Structures are given as structure tokens and as C-alpha cells.
Amino acid sequence: MSELEEKAVNYITVNVTLVTTAETVVVSSGPVKVPRQTCKVLIKAWAQLTTGAATTTVTPRIRQGTAVTGALVSEANPEAVKAVAGSTEPMFIEATEERQNVDTVEYSLTLAQASATGNGTVLEAVIEVEILGG
Numbered sequence: 001m002s003e004l005e006e007k008a009v010n011y012i013t014v015n016v017t018l019v020t021t022a023e024t025v026v027v028s029s030g031p032v033k034v035p036r037q038t039c040k041v042l043i044k045a046w047a048q049l050t051t052g053a054a055t056t057t058v059t060p061r062i063r064q065g066t067a068v069t070g071a072l073v074s075e076a077n078p079e080a081v082k083a084v085a086g087s088t089e090p091m092f093i094e095a096t097e098e099r100q101n102v103d104t105v106e107y108s109l110t111l112a113q114a115s116a117t118g119n120g121t122v123l124e125a126v127i128e129v130e131i132l133g134g
Helices: none
Strands: 003-011 016-018 024-028 038-050 057-064 090-098 107-114 122-131
Touching: 003 107, 016 038, 016 107, 024 038, 024 122, 038 057, 038 107, 057 090, 107 122
Parallel strands: none
Antiparallel strands: 003 122, 016 122, 024 107, 038 090, 038 122, 057 107
């Protein structure tokens, strides 16, 4: 069984705009100290967004670092919009990975709309990073 060694939680305090179909960083964890040479990392993220016009799916991703160019940690599976475009939708994603020989780790939640002709708006978002050992 793994034991929690370090934890960081971060959230947004202002809305984030998803420009049509561009992948956008919604929230980043900030650096989290890694107390051992090898560890497991559990990342959980949640967002509530109002989708843009004509949006058919939204793809949540967890990436290393603070940019859309960071290594993809999670799958990149599109989630179908559950109601009409312009509705408010929840997005939730979890990912894990093993890290070695790093002093800190940092992760971001990104979102990308598909088929959107209008911008979406992320109203709330949170990311939690747990460093596990044992």
C-alpha cells in the first residue's frame, strides 16, 4: 500500500477562456517536492465549463509542467458534450505515473473543445497532486 508523502492543491480564481478548438492550460499545480528518488504520483483534476457554440466534445488532459507542450500523462480521450453547446459541463480526470531522480514535479490540466465555432469558459477548476511512497 502506498503512503501519502507530499500533496499540493491549486485552483483558479478567475474564468479561463477556451479559444475555439485550441488546447488551453486551465490550472497548474505549482511545484511539489519529491522526497525520494523514486515515487508514484497521483494527479486529480476537475473543471466546470460552459462550452462554446457548436462544441461536440471536450478533451481533458494532464500534462507535465505548465504548458500544452508538456509530456502527456493521461489519455487524451474526447468526452461528448452531454447537453447542447453553450451548456455547463463537468470534466474530471485522474492520472498516475512513476517519477525518478527529480526534486519537484508540476502538472497541468488542459482542455480542448472540438468543432467549436465559439469560445468556451472554464468557471471553476482544481488540480491535486499527491506524491506516494511505500
